[in-house]
Amino acid sequence: MTKIAFLIGQVNNIGGIPRVVSLISDSLIKTGLFDIQVISYQKGNNQGYGWNDKIKFNYLLDNPMPLKKGIFTATMRLRKILKNEKIDFLITCGSLYGPLGVLSTRFLDTKTIYWDHSNFFENTSHQFKIESKKFTAFFADVVVPLTKHDKINYEKYTKAKLVYQIYNPIDSKLENLKHEYDKSSKRIISVGRLTDQKNFLLLVDVAKIVLNKHPDWKWDIYGSGPLEQKIKDKITDNKLNDSLFLKGQSNHLYSLYKEYSFMVMTSKYEGFPMTLLEGMSNKLPLISFDIETGPNEIIVENKNGFLVPSLSIPEMTIKIIELIENQEKRISFSEHNEKLIDSFNMNGITSRWISLFEQLKQ
Known part of the structure; x- marks a missing residue:
């Protein structure tokens, strides 16, 4: 052996x-x-x-x-x-x-x-x-x-x-999931350690624009880390406590993904982000900055999600709002994920x- x-x-x-x-x-x-x-x-x-x-x-x-x-x-x-x-x-x-x-x-x-x-x-x-x-x-x-x-x-x-x-x-537990994509969900999910790499302080700037335009939507961040208090303070300063939430570390993410409309990743750099694979396997449309490596080998532009010029708040905001306002595109992106999943x-x-x-x- x-x-x-x-x-x-x-x-x-x-x-x-x-x-x-x-x-x-x-x-x-x-x-x-x-x-x-x-x-x-x-x-x-x-x-x-x-x-x-x-x-x-x-x-x-x-x-x-x-x-x-x-x-x-x-x-x-x-x-x-x-x-x-x-x-x-x-x-x-x-x-x-x-x-x-x-x-x-x-x-x-x-x-x-x-x-x-x-x-x-x-x-x-x-x-x-x-x-x-x-x-x-x-x-x-x-x-x-x-x-x-x-x-x-x-x-x-x-x-x-x-x-x-x-x-x-992709974790084999996430392969061949049978649940339907929730096209009526008005919730966005982001996942990652609360560190500089994951760039959640910038995410707050994006969320302020998006959620002020669409106040009926909510945005949840799952993860823990050293920047937790700074992110909390920025959420409060931007009056987003009722729409942008730090949900902490969760051991039950696999069962939660299906409650969301799409996933957003704001990282400054990645290797090969597992969270995007998890979102993909749960049929979630994906939006990510087009950083050096990772997202552009998971997301096919305008097929299962959007790749946004790296660290551009205006471009990220535009693409998120586009998905919020276009249910048919969300459904199309979700369906396309099933065609791409076998590579992983x-x-x-x-x-x-x-x-x-x-x-x-x-």
């Missing part, structure tokens, strides 16, 4: 990385071909994402510590785990832990897979992240970016030996991973 370990920062029920790792690992275990464990840099909570009971969990540090201080201890502990457990493949998730992954596998039989969960230029103000990506790509056996666009970036800007693109999957189903994505493992074994 092939032994695989996923290296992540922390096991929790907040970030996108633990979420997608839980989905992929579960699907791989169900094939009966793989023994899987999840190794986290620091101790976390195994609850929240329905981890498969067969997964073994390990962590490298007992107490939180910046990577630059903890990397030596973490490397020694990770090398010990990889040798003792005879791990065939270490999948390092995210750019921050890329160097830890490649240092820990040097001169071992374990193959290193670097799985980047953001886009290559995710935030150029953090030069360390770009250098980390280049360093990790050079030493890893393969780089797995989330999008076709980033496959080109890795091939162009790094000395990676192999670049093998794999999309994030769990079986197809799992097959891509298995093909990669077979290729690396040769």
Whole structure:
């Protein structure tokens, strides 16, 4: 049986990385071909994402510590785990832990897979992240970016030996949903961590224009994070407390999507946004800024949603109002999602991973 370990920062029920790792690992275990464990840099909570009971969990540090201080201890502990457990493949998730992954596998039989969960230029103000990506790509056996666009970036800007693109999957629980699209709903949904990346402070500016023009509509934001109070204050300052709501973190989003009319994403950058896939599988029309990577490989312009020039408040406002005022277009976008969804189903994505493992074994 092939032994695989996923290296992540922390096991929790907040970030996108633990979420997608839980989905992929579960699907791989169900094939009966793989023994899987999840190794986290620091101790976390195994609850929240329905981890498969067969997964073994390990962590490298007992107490939180910046990577630059903890990397030596973490490397020694990770090398010990990889040798003792005879791990065939270490999948390092995210750019921050890329160097830890490649240092820990040097001169071992374990193959290193670097799985980047953001886009290559995710935030150029953090030069360390770009250098980390280049360093990790050079030493890893393969780089797995989330999008076709980033496959080109890795091939162009790094000395990676192999670049093998794999999309994030739709949770199999969301495949083949039977509920009808609610064409009469007057509610908009946005989902994400309340961080600068997700750009919800700008969303408030958009919402002020949209909801003042259509006061019978409501807009809900699901998520938690460090900017929660700032966003709350801005909602209050703009007198939107009765129409724009912070709903907090929810473990029941899958059952809530069907109550909404469409989904809006205002992120400054993404890798491959799971929330858009979830909205898509629930037949929701999608509107997103056309940022570097992600949305433009999920949204087909004017087919299942709108791609808006990045960070343009006027353009975003126009497109949201257009969907609000055009029920037929909402219905058309919803129907078109069903034609696009198969590109991201769990079986197809799992097959891509298995093909990669077979290729690396040769």
